[in-house]
Amino acid sequence: MTGFNFGYQDPVPARITFEEWDDLFQQIPDELIEKFHYFPPNQDAWSKYLFPPQVFAIYGARHLRRLKFDNSLAALRLWGFVNNESERLFRARQIGRRVIAVMGDLGPLAVLVNAFPDCVPFYPDCWWWTPFVMESKVLLETAARLGIGEATCYSRAALGAFAKHSYFPDPDLIIAATGASCDDYSGVENLVARLTGSCLWVETPLRQPENIEPLSDLLVAEYHRVISALEELTGTHLTESALAQSIAQANAVRTMTARLRQLAYQDAVLPALEIMVIEFGCLHYYSDIAEWTAILRHLLATAEYRRQTRQPVVPPEALRLAWLTPPADPLLLTYAEDQGARIVATEYVINQALTLIDQSQPPLTAIARSHIDGSLNGTSRERAEMLIRQAQANRAEGLIISGILGGSHCAMESRLIGSLVREQLQIPVLEFDVAPPNREIDRQTKTRIDAFLELLRSRR
Amino acid sequence: MELINRQDLAARRLNELQELKARGRKLAGYFCLYVPVELLRAAGAVPIRLARADYPSSQLGERHLRADACPFCKSSLEKLLSDPLYRLMDMLIFVNTCDMMRRLPELVGTRVSIPVFQLYLPRTAEPFPARIAEFEHQLRRLADFVTRLTGTAIDDQHLQNEIEIGNRLRSALRSIEALRVSPVPLLTTGELFDLISLATLLEPADLLPLIAQIKNRATNQVFNRQPTPPRLLLAGSIIAEEEREVISLLEERAAIVADVICTGARFIEGDITTGSDPFRALAEYYFNRIPCPCRRPNTALFQHIRQLIAERQVQGIVFQTLLYCDPWRFEARDLRRATGLPMLEIDHDYSRQHFEQLRTRIEAFVEILTGAGK
Numbered sequence: 025m026t027g028f029n030f031g032y033q034d035p036v037p038a039r040i041t042f043e044e045w046d047d048l049f050q051q052i053p054d055e056l057i058e059k060f061h062y063f064p065p066n067q068d069a070w071s072k073y074l075f076p077p078q079v080f081a082i083y084g085a086r087h088l089r090r091l092k093f094d095n096s097l098a099a100l101r102l103w104g105f106v107n108n109e110s111e112r113l114f115r116a117r118q119i120g121r122r123v124i125a126v127m128g129d130l131g132p133l134a135v136l137v138n139a140f141p142d143c144v145p146f147y148p149d150c151w152w153w154t155p156f157v158m159e160s161k162v163l164l165e166t167a168a169r170l171g172i173g174e175a176t177c178y179s180r181a182a183l184g185a186f187a188k189h190s191y192f193p194d195p196d197l198i199i200a201a202t203g204a205s206c207d208d209y210s211g212v213e214n215l216v217a218r219l220t221g222s223c224l225w226v227e228t229p230l231r232q233p234e235n236i237e238p239l240s241d242l243l244v245a246e247y248h249r250v251i252s253a254l255e256e257l258t259g260t261h262l263t264e265s266a267l268a269q270s271i272a273q274a275n276a277v278r279t280m281t282a283r284l285r286q287l288a289y290q291d292a293v294l295p296a297l298e299i300m301v302i303e304f305g306c307l308h309y310y311s312d313i314a315e316w317t318a319i320l321r322h323l324l325a326t327a328e329y330r331r332q333t334r335q336p337v338v339p340p341e342a343l344r345l346a347w348l349t350p351p352a353d354p355l356l357l358t359y360a361e362d363q364g365a366r367i368v369a370t371e372y373v374i375n376q377a378l379t380l381i382d383q384s385q386p387p388l389t390a391i392a393r394s395h396i397d398g399s400l401n402g403t404s405r406e407r408a409e410m411l412i413r414q415a416q417a418n419r420a421e422g423l424i425i426s427g428i429l430g431g432s433h434c435a436m437e438s439r440l441i442g443s444l445v446r447e448q449l450q451i452p453v454l455e456f457d458v459a460p461p462n463r464e465i466d467r468q469t470k471t472r473i474d475a476f477l478e479l480l481r482s483r484r
Numbered sequence: 485m486e487l488i489n490r491q492d493l494a495a496r497r498l499n500e501l502q503e504l505k506a507r508g509r510k511l512a513g514y515f516c517l518y519v520p521v522e523l524l525r526a527a528g529a530v531p532i533r534l535a536r537a538d539y540p541s542s543q544l545g546e547r548h549l550r551a552d553a554c555p556f557c558k559s560s561l562e563k564l565l566s567d568p569l570y571r572l573m574d575m576l577i578f579v580n581t582c583d584m585m586r587r588l589p590e591l592v593g594t595r596v597s598i599p600v601f602q603l604y605l606p607r608t609a610e611p612f613p614a615r616i617a618e619f620e621h622q623l624r625r626l627a628d629f630v631t632r633l634t635g636t637a638i639d640d641q642h643l644q645n646e647i648e649i650g651n652r653l654r655s656a657l658r659s660i661e662a663l664r665v666s667p668v669p670l671l672t673t674g675e676l677f678d679l680i681s682l683a684t685l686l687e688p689a690d691l692l693p694l695i696a697q698i699k700n701r702a703t704n705q706v707f708n709r710q711p712t713p714p715r716l717l718l719a720g721s722i723i724a725e726e727e728r729e730v731i732s733l734l735e736e737r738a739a740i741v742a743d744v745i746c747t748g749a750r751f752i753e754g755d756i757t758t759g760s761d762p763f764r765a766l767a768e769y770y771f772n773r774i775p776c777p778c779r780r781p782n783t784a785l786f787q788h789i790r791q792l793i794a795e796r797q798v799q800g801i802v803f804q805t806l807l808y809c810d811p812w813r814f815e816a817r818d819l820r821r822a823t824g825l826p827m828l829e830i831d832h833d834y835s836r837q838h839f840e841q842l843r844t845r846i847e848a849f850v851e852i853l854t855g856a857g858k
């Protein structure tokens with residue numbers, strides 16, 4: 025069955041190396057490469073993005089040489105699109121779109137921005153992977169010169185990216201959410217605000233289950249300020265139907281993402297790395313919701329086909345792991361799978377971006393409610409319970425917590441969540457801090473992962 | 485001559501608190517200066533600020549928290565298990581200022597069975613009506629929590645009275661704080677911190693006469709202090725009661741004429757409006773305090789610092805932070821740039837291991853300020 029795949033026949037599902045993808049790419053017909061453009065319905069030559077990982081490695085994403093990728097056309101499309109985001113943002117500026125930085129809120133602000141015509145939301149927060157993907161400390165060193173040094177979350181790379189002016193265009197508007205998220209990133213936002221001279225601050229309240237309505241009212245008031253700023257910037261009045269449409273688009277993305285996660289965790293039809301990248305797409309759709317939606321549809325069709333034809337990409341019998349906190353170094357996921365594990369449950373702090381926005385409620389209230397549900401906005405116990413539910417459903421055999429030295433919420437949450445998982449599921453927990461960007465995972469971490477997987481194997 | 489015997493007064497107060505507790509009064513422990521003590525008093529509770537911290541308890545706190553957690557939080561958690569004063573508390577009130585303090589109550593809840601309330605203070609500091617309205621709502625929730633435990637309902641008149649008493653206390657402390665600003669300081673910052681710490685432990689009625697007495701003694705005392713010591717501003721993380729040694733060390737060589745420490749002068753700034761809706765007045769006052777650096781934007785903090793520097797002819801800044809105190813640490817570079825003054829940066833975890841090294845650094849810093857090394 026190739027109908028969903030533009031007439032192209034995917035090989036037997038496998039995780040392949042950088043070099044293998046380069047070889048495989050030769051078999052993709054030229055006319056197929058021509059099909060994929062960002063900012064649809066635009067079809068201009070400059071907007072093509074279907075390139076093998078090698079293209080991006082040449083431009084500095086060196087770590088791609090060490091990762092393993094899903095060998096489907098849909099996954100190639102995913103990687104081409106994600107790696108192309110910097111270029112896409114500069115293009116957006118060139119073609120007259122407004123580039124809006126949405127920082128720290130983990131979900132809802134992009135929904136508001138997308139309701140405005142010709143506005144492109146992007147997430148500077150996600151530049152935290154750049155030092156790892158580039159195997160370069162430049163952004164971290166730049167952040168240090170601006171005041172945020174070592175022993176802080178790698179999200180400080182975003183500050184370096186603002187200072188460098190070469191990773192994304194200087195935004196037309198910076199919206200920064202702060203509150204019940206984390207101090208490290210709030211500090212990044214604060215220094216970005218000083219560096220750029222302007223920033224629209226938005227409150228993110230603590231979740232208090234018995235106080236949801238007043239907190240929603242507060243958030244709605246905050247969103248009205250965001251909308252006013254966007255109306256002033258664009259000269260466009262926001263209509264309720266435009267907002268409702270943006271919510272519907274966001275929900276479509278969230279629904280497909282949730283299904284993809286389920287397919288990957290239960291049927292092993294997509295690798296952990298791709299699923300993490302997909303999950304983070306719920307935050308800002310990699311700056312192009314229309315094409316991102318199309319990519320998700322393609323991935324979903326691929327994954328469903330693999331499930332129906334019983335073609336997993338990772339051995340289903342692999343050791344089943346739950347994972348807490350997204351690994352700053354993506355190579356960790358590749359390594360875990362290489363060593364015979366697969367990921368069946370995650371709590372990457374962005375679960376709120378998977379919650380559907382209730383389309384039967386007034387739009388702003390509905391966005392506010394989904395925001396308050398955010399995993400970082402509540403208690404650590406709630407985060408643990410969220411993970412435990414998934415881990416239990418998918419029979420996780422162990423939990424890996426990949427923390428960050430000096431990351432404020434890691435320091436306070438990791439032990440509590442680890443102990444709750446251990447107590448309730450009776451499974452072993454491995455906690456380590458992700459080392460700074462490097463070519464390889466450090467020996468100590470490798471040994472610890474190896475020993476942990478050995479332990480899990482012995483418990484079978 | 486020692487102006488204040490804080491330890492003696494604190495020991496006596498501990499006995500008093502035990503008696504009060506035995507008589508059924510409820511003790512409300514709190515950590516942060518955004519907690520409206522007037523409200524706690526109006527609900528019949530005895531508010532006590534829990535601002536003790538030391539190295540041994542911080543080390544023991546690592547049984548519950550990672551090593552890279554804030555030393556104050558680690559120490560506070562441990563003290564709730566072992567410190568006699570902390571163990572007297574009938575309730576604990578936390579504010580979500582920094583990430584670590586925001587998450588501490590949950591951990592406390594897993595270790596001790598004291599009722600805990602988390603007061604949500606909007607992290608954004610611009611005084612938009614919806615934010616202040618929500619904070620007022622939070623204060624009403626706090627009032628419900630406290631009155632449930634004390635059995636004393638809050639009436640507006642009683643709350644107004646407590647607000648007036650609070651204003652008198654802050655005013656008295658501000659008048660004594662001014663004594664450290666004169667060319668030959670009549671009061672040291674160590675003494676001021678002792679008084680402020682007593683203000684969070686004793687009843688205002690007991691403290692007001694003591695302040696008057698100390699002020700009288702201070703102004704009539706002949707000081708044997710350096711005539712024109714370098715004038716410093718002290719900034720940074722919370723300074724716990726056990727950390728007076730650092731202040732003393734600084735004051736051996738210099739005069740601290742201003743500070744922006746939450747256990748120091750930030751505690752006594754401003755007055756609460758009287759005569760209006762007391763909950764509203766409390767919400768506006770506490771929401772609008774000189775912002776903790778973790779609030780966004782925190783430009784008002786920088787303005788306040790610049791104003792202090794200009795008014796008090798500050799020559800240098802001592803910037804002390806606890807290890808992993810992100811809200812303050814991230815401000816170091818910009819504080820140096822914004823003020824243009826020499827700045828001594830100290831980070832610590834309550835350990836005294838580097839005390840002599842610190843002494844040398846302070847001496848060198850003072851030499852820079854006075855030009856003695858030229």
